[in-house]
Amino acid sequence: MKKMTDLLSDYFHDNCSREDEIAIEKWLAENGGDEVDEAFQKILSEIRVDDATLAREGFEKFRQRIGSARSSSSAERLRRTARLLQRVAALLFIPLLALSGYLFLKDNPQQMEWNDITIPNGTQQALTLSDGTxxxxxxxxxxxxxxxxxxxxREIFINGEVFADVxxxxxxxxxISAGDIQVEVLGTQFNFRAYNxxxxxxxxxxxxxxxxxxxNSQQERLKAGEMVQYNRTTRQINRxxxxxxxxxxxxxxxxxxxxxxxxxxxxxxxxxxxxTDIVILDDELNSNRYVAYFTNNExxxxxxSDLNVDGKMMIKQSQNMIFIDKRH
Structure with a gap:
């Protein structure tokens, strides 16, 4: 018999038998808290994919199936699972309107209207939220x-970079949730960079x-003038x-x-x-680290050119692409 976490992964990807589906739906209806959280974290670690269409299709099938268990589940248990589904949605950046039928239960008639915007490359935009943020x-x-x-x-979902005046x-x-990262504030100004x-x-x-x-539950409390960087690969935090x-x-x-x-x-x-597309052709160059500030409309x-002050890079431009390689 497979572990429940493995069965849940198969269920998400529409790759299990009807017998297993029934067992999983029963388990989700009867459980909550840390056990379900751990199962979802395993899925989260496996579905960081570049194919957004595939991810959305898989999640939608999953959402529809898990929604079928509503009638046999208590509202409290559903709320626990809804919180976890919301994390999955944030990671995949699925429009949250697709979750409304599940997240808002029969005993909560209130509905939320969600907006979803993307800023084109080459532009910046200011957005004022309903609370004045x-x-x-x-x-x-x-x-x-x-x-x-x-x-x-007050929760929003971000993929990209934002300077927030909350x-x-x-x-x-x-x-502010960015899939695997969350920043919580009461009122402040900060810059948050979290492109997928x-x-x-x-x-x-x-x-x-x-x-x-x-x-993975690492926490850092910051004061003004402090910066934290989190490496998604090594999971190391630098302040x-x-x-x-x-x-x-x-x-x-x-x-x-x-x-x-x-x-x-x-x-x-x-x-x-x-x-502009920038292609780095050398892995060593790709991992080189820099400290640099540009504030004069460079x-x-x-x-x-400033990043290449030591002359170790060869930079070439072809149409709307820039190629960077190590100078031999």
């Missing part, structure tokens, strides 16, 4: 947010205080200090603040900002 969204950023905040928290509300913490295809997640706190939490009055955010079109980032991560951010060519 202002989000400065960088190029290539996707944000899913409610038209009106309800309940005891409206103070001591009774309703503001939460970047290895390093970064939070730079300009004002106030935030709680940074990873999917450092910076001068808040000197911090510049690309989300606000102020410039770039690269602190101990790999060339690979820097290149991906520059791709979004300048809407062009892409100027930024890459």
């Amino acid at each position: 202002v989000l400065h969204l960088n190029a290539g950023t996707r944000v899913i947010y409610p038209a009106q905040f309800t309940g005891d928290k 409206a103070k509300d001591p009774d309703k913490p503001f939460i 295809n970047l290895e390093t997640v970064e939070v730079a706190l300009v004002e106030g205080a935030v709680l940074f939490e990873t999917e 450092e200090l910076f001068l808040t009055h000197q911090y510049k955010s690309p989300s606000k079109n102020e410039g770039f603040y690269f602190s101990n980032l790999t060339l690979g991560d820097i290149a991906k951010e520059l791709e979004y900002y300048f809407d 062009t892409l060519d100027e930024i890459l």
Whole structure:
């Protein structure tokens, strides 16, 4: 007999027998808490895929099947599982409207309207939420947010980079979720970089205080002038200090603040900002780390030239693509 976590994975991917489906639905209906949480975490670790269409199809089948068990489940147990489904949705960036029929149970008639926007490459945009929070969204950023905040928290979902000026509300913490990362605040200003295809997640706190939490329950409480970087591959966290009055955010079109980032991560951010494909042909170059600040409206060519101050890179441009290789 397979372990329940393995059966649940098969269930998610529509790869199990009807007998197993019944057993899983019964188990989900009767269980909650840590055991279910661990099972979902295993799925989360396996479904970080680039094929968003495939991911959405798999999740939709899963959602429909698990919804069929509603009549035999208590509302409290369903709420526990709904919280976990929401994590899956955030990781895959599935429009949360697809979850409304499940997340809002018969005993809770309140419905939420969700908005879903993506900022085109090469542009930035400011967005004001219903509570007065202002989000400065960088190029290539996707944000899913409610038209009106309800309940005891204010939660939005981000894939990309945002400078947030959060409206103070001591009774309703503001939460930004980025799949495997969550930042919780009451009222503050900070920059949050968490593109799905970047290895390093970064939070730079300009004002106030935030709680940074990873999917494996690592937590960091930050004060103004502190920055935390989380490596999604190694799961290591690095903290450092910076001068808040000197911090510049690309989300606000102020410039770039690269602190101990790999060339690979820097290149991906520059791709979004300048809407230009950058291909790094050498693995060693890709993993080289840089500390660099650009605050004078430098062009892409100027930024890459400054990063190549030692002359070890060979940079070539062909049409709308830039190729970077090691100079031999």
